[in-house]
Amino acid sequence: MSNKTQQQLEHHSTLSTIRTKIGLAPEAPILDEHDVHEHLTWSSVRHIFREPFAEFFGVFIMVLFGDGSVAQVLLSTGEKSAPGGNGFGQYQSISWGWGLGVMLGIYVAGDSGGFLNPAVTFCFCLFRKLPWRRFPIYFLAQFLGGFVGSGVVYANYINAINSLEGHGIRTVPPSTTATASIFCTYPQAFMTKASQFFSEFIASAILMFVIFALKDDSNPGAMGKTGAGQMFPLALFFLIFGLGACFGWETGYAINLARDFGPRLMSYILGYGHGVWSAGGYYFWIPMVAPFCGCTFGAVLYDVFVYTGPESPINSPWLGFKYLLTGGYWRKKKDQEKYDV
Amino acid sequence: MSNKTQQQLEHHSTLSTIRTKIGLAPEAPILDEHDVHEHLTWSSVRHIFREPFAEFFGVFIMVLFGDGSVAQVLLSTGEKSAPGGNGFGQYQSISWGWGLGVMLGIYVAGDSGGFLNPAVTFCFCLFRKLPWRRFPIYFLAQFLGGFVGSGVVYANYINAINSLEGHGIRTVPPSTTATASIFCTYPQAFMTKASQFFSEFIASAILMFVIFALKDDSNPGAMGKTGAGQMFPLALFFLIFGLGACFGWETGYAINLARDFGPRLMSYILGYGHGVWSAGGYYFWIPMVAPFCGCTFGAVLYDVFVYTGPESPINSPWLGFKYLLTGGYWRKKKDQEKYDV
Amino acid sequence: MSNKTQQQLEHHSTLSTIRTKIGLAPEAPILDEHDVHEHLTWSSVRHIFREPFAEFFGVFIMVLFGDGSVAQVLLSTGEKSAPGGNGFGQYQSISWGWGLGVMLGIYVAGDSGGFLNPAVTFCFCLFRKLPWRRFPIYFLAQFLGGFVGSGVVYANYINAINSLEGHGIRTVPPSTTATASIFCTYPQAFMTKASQFFSEFIASAILMFVIFALKDDSNPGAMGKTGAGQMFPLALFFLIFGLGACFGWETGYAINLARDFGPRLMSYILGYGHGVWSAGGYYFWIPMVAPFCGCTFGAVLYDVFVYTGPESPINSPWLGFKYLLTGGYWRKKKDQEKYDV
Amino acid sequence: MSNKTQQQLEHHSTLSTIRTKIGLAPEAPILDEHDVHEHLTWSSVRHIFREPFAEFFGVFIMVLFGDGSVAQVLLSTGEKSAPGGNGFGQYQSISWGWGLGVMLGIYVAGDSGGFLNPAVTFCFCLFRKLPWRRFPIYFLAQFLGGFVGSGVVYANYINAINSLEGHGIRTVPPSTTATASIFCTYPQAFMTKASQFFSEFIASAILMFVIFALKDDSNPGAMGKTGAGQMFPLALFFLIFGLGACFGWETGYAINLARDFGPRLMSYILGYGHGVWSAGGYYFWIPMVAPFCGCTFGAVLYDVFVYTGPESPINSPWLGFKYLLTGGYWRKKKDQEKYDV
Structure with missing residues (x-):
């Protein structure tokens, strides 16, 4: 995406922000070479709601x-x-x-x-x-x-x-x-x-x-x-x-x-x-x-x-109840973004 | 196909011309090494009508x-x-x-x-x-x-x-x-x-x-x-x-x-x-x-x-209606041969 | 198979001869590393009749x-x-x-x-x-x-x-x-x-x-x-x-x-x-x-x-009838062994 | 597994011993990178009984x-x-x-x-x-x-x-x-x-x-x-x-x-x-x-x-009965561990 113009990058960033707000991953699962239509109004909408539409x-x-x-x-x-x-x-x-x-x-x-x-x-x-x-x-x-x-x-x-x-x-x-x-x-x-x-x-x-x-x-x-x-x-x-x-x-x-x-x-x-x-x-x-x-x-x-x-809480101490009780599991959720599906 | 004789090339070119006239791609989907029979009368016919036969x-x-x-x-x-x-x-x-x-x-x-x-x-x-x-x-x-x-x-x-x-x-x-x-x-x-x-x-x-x-x-x-x-x-x-x-x-x-x-x-x-x-x-x-x-x-x-x-007209301005109305879509069809299936 | 003894080679050659006589390809479709049992009587029989058994x-x-x-x-x-x-x-x-x-x-x-x-x-x-x-x-x-x-x-x-x-x-x-x-x-x-x-x-x-x-x-x-x-x-x-x-x-x-x-x-x-x-x-x-x-x-x-x-006689002159009539097709069968399946 | 601590290695060895005793292969079929939980009590149990559980x-x-x-x-x-x-x-x-x-x-x-x-x-x-x-x-x-x-x-x-x-x-x-x-x-x-x-x-x-x-x-x-x-x-x-x-x-x-x-x-x-x-x-x-x-x-x-x-006793002398009768087959079982599935 290095050859995108400044305007494209800003638009893309807006889409990512909206996607994040509705609970989705910042990047939609779209092929890079298919990403060229996102300046179109409807394509932007589809970009945002990709997984919910699916x-x-x-x-x-x-x-x-x-x-x-x-x-x-x-x-x-x-x-x-x-x-x-x-x-x-x-x-x-x-x-x-x-x-x-x-x-x-x-x-x-x-x-x-x-x-x-x-x-x-x-x-x-x-x-x-x-x-x-x-x-x-x-x-x-x-x-x-x-x-x-x-x-x-x-x-x-x-x-x-x-x-x-x-x-x-x-x-x-x-x-x-x-x-x-x-x-x-x-x-x-x-x-x-x-x-x-x-x-x-x-x-x-x-x-x-x-x-x-x-x-x-x-x-x-x-x-x-x-x-x-x-x-x-x-x-x-x-x-x-x-x-x-x-x-x-x-x-x-x-x-x-x-x-x-x-x-x-x-x-x-x-x-x-x-x-x-x-x-x-x-x-x-x-x-x-x-x-x-x-x-x-x-x-x-x-x-x-x-x-x-390792993704399963069952595979953590006390079958996951330890994190649950101590709050550690819920706190740890913040860095689980890397598992983003 | 470089080792074809002049006569073969001419014959092949004739077949391509006929194929184009009936609406098909110039080249039939045939393996190069299977292309050797096209000098036979019937093989030429089959070459020409390959996709319609299919x-x-x-x-x-x-x-x-x-x-x-x-x-x-x-x-x-x-x-x-x-x-x-x-x-x-x-x-x-x-x-x-x-x-x-x-x-x-x-x-x-x-x-x-x-x-x-x-x-x-x-x-x-x-x-x-x-x-x-x-x-x-x-x-x-x-x-x-x-x-x-x-x-x-x-x-x-x-x-x-x-x-x-x-x-x-x-x-x-x-x-x-x-x-x-x-x-x-x-x-x-x-x-x-x-x-x-x-x-x-x-x-x-x-x-x-x-x-x-x-x-x-x-x-x-x-x-x-x-x-x-x-x-x-x-x-x-x-x-x-x-x-x-x-x-x-x-x-x-x-x-x-x-x-x-x-x-x-x-x-x-x-x-x-x-x-x-x-x-x-x-x-x-x-x-x-x-x-x-x-x-x-x-x-x-x-x-x-x-x-x-990008193949879909839906992914063009106004969901494709812009090209349709301005005639651009139809004009553009001439260079769509590259998508030839 | 280079590390076979002379005796093994002779035995193998006997099997190939029998296989050829009953109409099969000289070599049975057996993995090289599985070929070691052919000195056993029954394995030899199985080697000979591999495809008919199948x-x-x-x-x-x-x-x-x-x-x-x-x-x-x-x-x-x-x-x-x-x-x-x-x-x-x-x-x-x-x-x-x-x-x-x-x-x-x-x-x-x-x-x-x-x-x-x-x-x-x-x-x-x-x-x-x-x-x-x-x-x-x-x-x-x-x-x-x-x-x-x-x-x-x-x-x-x-x-x-x-x-x-x-x-x-x-x-x-x-x-x-x-x-x-x-x-x-x-x-x-x-x-x-x-x-x-x-x-x-x-x-x-x-x-x-x-x-x-x-x-x-x-x-x-x-x-x-x-x-x-x-x-x-x-x-x-x-x-x-x-x-x-x-x-x-x-x-x-x-x-x-x-x-x-x-x-x-x-x-x-x-x-x-x-x-x-x-x-x-x-x-x-x-x-x-x-x-x-x-x-x-x-x-x-x-x-x-x-x-x-090219395997099909249909893809030869006169849809294969030329060879058939002139006897060429049947004569040519002798060198078709290379297509041996 | 080279970066395991001494304690981990000892624990792992204990698990292998137990697995061997109940008749299983020393190593459980678990991905190396998934092996990290075996210090947890239940994960150890699961490690031991992996195939029976399956x-x-x-x-x-x-x-x-x-x-x-x-x-x-x-x-x-x-x-x-x-x-x-x-x-x-x-x-x-x-x-x-x-x-x-x-x-x-x-x-x-x-x-x-x-x-x-x-x-x-x-x-x-x-x-x-x-x-x-x-x-x-x-x-x-x-x-x-x-x-x-x-x-x-x-x-x-x-x-x-x-x-x-x-x-x-x-x-x-x-x-x-x-x-x-x-x-x-x-x-x-x-x-x-x-x-x-x-x-x-x-x-x-x-x-x-x-x-x-x-x-x-x-x-x-x-x-x-x-x-x-x-x-x-x-x-x-x-x-x-x-x-x-x-x-x-x-x-x-x-x-x-x-x-x-x-x-x-x-x-x-x-x-x-x-x-x-x-x-x-x-x-x-x-x-x-x-x-x-x-x-x-x-x-x-x-x-x-x-x-x-070669795994099959049928592919040994006398269709396997020789080993059976002479006891060789059963003696040979000791080195069959290498076929461990």
């Missing part, structure tokens, strides 16, 4: 495919005119939808790291020194991605919803024509509150444990591999598919506030009524809280038993 | 698998003698067929870039400086690939079609024995014209948005990856599978003029009658027009919010 | 999974005690079985190139200068792999076959309890002889066309890729899965003499009676002959329209 | 997904409220569950080599010079992984089990509401004892044969590949999926003591009663013994017919 569109694509697959299967259940004579998909199509939605979302959101889930971002802050200042704007971007994405799915399937439920009628489970579960998750009737929480908790813990394993480049095992590398997005497909096939029945494997609360709010706005909050005994808060608890548990498990890198 | 066979293979999967599932619906007792496939088999058809088509069409879709070529011209002169011959090749491919599928399944519809009887939906949807897409009965358009539009936009993300080698994100690389064909399998599983019910996710109009014309010629045009309220133009609109929208979305490379 | 086990594994999947789905059709309540698999499981059988078979048969199909070997001889002398012993190995593999499947499922057909009763389609189609393919009743041939022909042509595309390292296309590389076995999974999902109903996509005739002979020996030959109007010869015709056609198509390498 | 969590993840998929499909069979109207999965979902469970388990267990199966460890000891001293602690870790994993699945699905079987009622097949097969395998009623054994034997033999092929880096075949490399975990997905789709009906493809006996013991403790041992004519010992026999047979087959490396 997270927004990552979750947006994920929810388009995920909610889209639920919509198609649910609305066409038993359709005899379908090729094969039994609807345009089955339960397993939904595993495909969410699995490949996450995979493609990660490709889309490469600029930001492709977290796509506030609980995952949270764990990267807590255990991998992603600066905490990133969390709020990533969170906002992820939430909005899910919110907007589910709106597009609604727009696409509005005729089919009308034809199943009737014009102007929108219901939530256990109504037999309920279409609210296109948007967000509702628990099975036989689930107690504790079971609901546990089901989301365990699925989130598995999610985080495996993500940390797939991203662990310090693993010099006998197979000579170091993390999943370029297979990461594909491995995530299998991971999410697996959660759907193995832990998806009881509560619908929300495991993600952005994927559940965003669309839930959208469905409330679209007229599904108070039921989106009260169904399942006010179940709605569980997929907001349990993923954070579950992911943290999964991350602790991985770091306690497997991870050896 | 696009033709790419779409040909794609439609063989795609239309083939529809044929097998639709014609064998409910067949009790099948292993498993319920037909030779289900709706999901069609997602497989189109997904892997696109994947293998891309491997086949490596010489041309593997666009396989006029709307995708269109967006690469508009946003990635693929010369516009390429468009007509690629378009023709893609259309013919779909046209011929669907004919082969018909030839293969003619007995089974006869045995379902009756000899000489060929019907289009909503006839209960309709087999026309083997070839091209027909909308569900509950869809309004606007919904039909929107459904194709949104699916095309997702297609283009994700393709641009997968091909974005300037993405220096935290994961250290730059586009999908050698995983591109596999990622396209998941993308197309996902469109089928999540947005495939309402209008059959045509999202491609070559895949829909080519086979539709073939089915008209094969005797399916005027209905192939009039069905669904003269729906046939929607999968011709909507993919161009949708893909353009998806490409704009990607370039506005994510892409930083 | 082809045998490649086809063996392929048929175990392929015929195994047919057996499981067919024999458990409608089984209500299965998880899910409807048998241990469906038609699609068979696409999985054959697809992954071929994929894993290729990994197993890396030493020989992993042809697994006499028609594919045939096309590599004809169009890629694999020496013709290889063909007989590869053919024998492939045939035996299918023969033995299907026997193991029978041994594994003998109880279930007894419980479906009755002890000592073995029938071929169209018997409603027929289990002969576990082993080899039988055509649907509505197929004419010409259609049977065409169906196998077209599937074989697609097979060969795509294999040549996936193996074409001279393809310097815009995507910067050269063939499928290490993705080859995975791409073959998708190719075979696709043939099963899109062209698998009418004649069962045999497309391989080793996979069809080997198991057919086994089933005859096991007591399925004369019907294994006479069923479908003496259909049995079609999956023996059509794959050779179809694969050759697919290979010609690829080489005429896409391939530029 | 095996534990690998099997743990595998069983979570595997048993989880059986639980979801079995417990929700026929559920009409599911999207698609027919339960939350089918038999094939179980193939997915076990296949991706193994794939993700291998990623998790990279530190130890990812054996996940005592019979596989056994064969690596016998045929690839993995020191025998490793076997006991790997075995224990694998067993505990399966034991604990199945307990978590039970905890997650306890409500659904209660609602199918009734509170406090737990039954084993052939009870029509049996849920014991969530945990471990039970044979089909028509199987004789010999067939049970054969079915497990053949599936285990295929497993080991293909694993050795995928890991064979000395294979310099025509495809230029050397083993499956970074595709190994993905190839294992296909291998396990295939065993489920092709050899999974008769005895449930246990092929792994850790996956079968661990969960079986857990189900006994959880109250499924004596039936977990007596069902199928005291079938329980078959998935304990047959995998060792089958894997050994598969490994012998591979080494006899394909493998050329």
Whole structure:
């Protein structure tokens, strides 16, 4: 960047300042030779919001495919005119939808790291020194991605919803024509509150444990591999598919506030009524809280038993509680900028 | 090529001239050491039409698998003698067929870039400086690939079609024995014209948005990856599978003029009658027009919010409208040959 | 190998002589540092039959999974005690079985190139200068792999076959309890002889066309890729899965003499009676002959329209017919040893 | 490590001593730059038990997904409220569950080599010079992984089990509401004892044969590949999926003591009663013994017919029996430490 004019340097410095204020790293992850457009107004905006845009569109694509697959299967259940004579998909199509939605979302959101889930971002802050200042704007971007994405799915399937439920009628489970579960998750009737929480908790813990394993480049095992590398997005497909096939029945494997609360709010706005909050005994808060608890548990498990890198507080005295109690950990956070992801 | 005789050089120059005239780059993408056969008549022809041949066979293979999967599932619906007792496939088999058809088509069409879709070529011209002169011959090749491919599928399944519809009887939906949807897409009965358009539009936009993300080698994100690389064909399998599983019910996710109009014309010629045009309220133009609109929208979305490379007009003053209005953009096209793909 | 004793050199030379006599390359594809055991009797045998062993086990594994999947789905059709309540698999499981059988078979048969199909070997001889002398012993190995593999499947499922057909009763389609189609393919009743041939022909042509595309390292296309590389076995999974999902109903996509005739002979020996030959109007010869015709056609198509390498006779005067007619091609075969694969 | 203090060196030496005593290699597979925490108490524990922890969590993840998929499909069979109207999965979902469970388990267990199966460890000891001293602690870790994993699945699905079987009622097949097969395998009623054994034997033999092929880096075949490399975990997905789709009906493809006996013991403790041992004519010992026999047979087959490396006793005089009989092989084991994996 040495051949930049004084004016360019000043402009660049302004952008860095704004980026820092909203919680991002001073330098946006943009190739040097692509940096030439930042004098354009919009390019400056894109420069500033690079990672939030990435997270927004990552979750947006994920929810388009995920909610889209639920919509198609649910609305066409038993359709005899379908090729094969039994609807345009089955339960397993939904595993495909969410699995490949996450995979493609990660490709889309490469600029930001492709977290796509506030609980995952949270764990990267807590255990991998992603600066905490990133969390709020990533969170906002992820939430909005899910919110907007589910709106597009609604727009696409509005005729089919009308034809199943009737014009102007929108219901939530256990109504037999309920279409609210296109948007967000509702628990099975036989689930107690504790079971609901546990089901989301365990699925989130598995999610985080495996993500940390797939991203662990310090693993010099006998197979000579170091993390999943370029297979990461594909491995995530299998991971999410697996959660759907193995832990998806009881509560619908929300495991993600952005994927559940965003669309839930959208469905409330679209007229599904108070039921989106009260169904399942006010179940709605569980997929907001349990993923954070579950992911943290999964991350602790991985770091306690497997991870050896210095980024994790688990690998400091008293498994990190010493810093926590003495305040040292929080003070030390100021020089963690060097780990800036 | 320095050790070529004068005669060889002249011949080579003739080939380059012809290639330029039909809209291709002067040099065909052929290894230097494989260039020795161009004195043979047919090798010269192949030299000239290298990329169009690639696009033709790419779409040909794609439609063989795609239309083939529809044929097998639709014609064998409910067949009790099948292993498993319920037909030779289900709706999901069609997602497989189109997904892997696109994947293998891309491997086949490596010489041309593997666009396989006029709307995708269109967006690469508009946003990635693929010369516009390429468009007509690629378009023709893609259309013919779909046209011929669907004919082969018909030839293969003619007995089974006869045995379902009756000899000489060929019907289009909503006839209960309709087999026309083997070839091209027909909308569900509950869809309004606007919904039909929107459904194709949104699916095309997702297609283009994700393709641009997968091909974005300037993405220096935290994961250290730059586009999908050698995983591109596999990622396209998941993308197309996902469109089928999540947005495939309402209008059959045509999202491609070559895949829909080519086979539709073939089915008209094969005797399916005027209905192939009039069905669904003269729906046939929607999968011709909507993919161009949708893909353009998806490409704009990607370039506005994510892409930083200088090839995109979005990354020029007034998001490219300045050049457009002052004519500068069009004048500048003359020196875009250097981006020749 | 310079530090070998005189005795070792003599022994090595004996092995090379035997290998040459049975049609193989003088040097076996074995790492130099692994060559130390050839003084052991059995290691010498393995040294001699390296590629035939590889082809045998490649086809063996392929048929175990392929015929195994047919057996499981067919024999458990409608089984209500299965998880899910409807048998241990469906038609699609068979696409999985054959697809992954071929994929894993290729990994197993890396030493020989992993042809697994006499028609594919045939096309590599004809169009890629694999020496013709290889063909007989590869053919024998492939045939035996299918023969033995299907026997193991029978041994594994003998109880279930007894419980479906009755002890000592073995029938071929169209018997409603027929289990002969576990082993080899039988055509649907509505197929004419010409259609049977065409169906196998077209599937074989697609097979060969795509294999040549996936193996074409001279393809310097815009995507910067050269063939499928290490993705080859995975791409073959998708190719075979696709043939099963899109062209698998009418004649069962045999497309391989080793996979069809080997198991057919086994089933005859096991007591399925004369019907294994006479069923479908003496259909049995079609999956023996059509794959050779179809694969050759697919290979010609690829080489005429896409391939530029000098190995293909298509890239010689008169598309190779000149050499053929003048005898030059056959004479030239003597110095093709340098292409030895 | 030259800049370590005397104290650090002593501590490190203590850890190495303990590791050697429990059968592991003196040096844990940890990056040098990550070695700095070993003065912390817990980090020392983790240092000592690195590979056992890896095996534990690998099997743990595998069983979570595997048993989880059986639980979801079995417990929700026929559920009409599911999207698609027919339960939350089918038999094939179980193939997915076990296949991706193994794939993700291998990623998790990279530190130890990812054996996940005592019979596989056994064969690596016998045929690839993995020191025998490793076997006991790997075995224990694998067993505990399966034991604990199945307990978590039970905890997650306890409500659904209660609602199918009734509170406090737990039954084993052939009870029509049996849920014991969530945990471990039970044979089909028509199987004789010999067939049970054969079915497990053949599936285990295929497993080991293909694993050795995928890991064979000395294979310099025509495809230029050397083993499956970074595709190994993905190839294992296909291998396990295939065993489920092709050899999974008769005895449930246990092929792994850790996956079968661990969960079986857990189900006994959880109250499924004596039936977990007596069902199928005291079938329980078959998935304990047959995998060792089958894997050994598969490994012998591979080494006899394909493998050329010096690690295998097959590649020593009299196919290894000479050393065995003269005691030389066992004496030689002392200097096999250099192959330490």
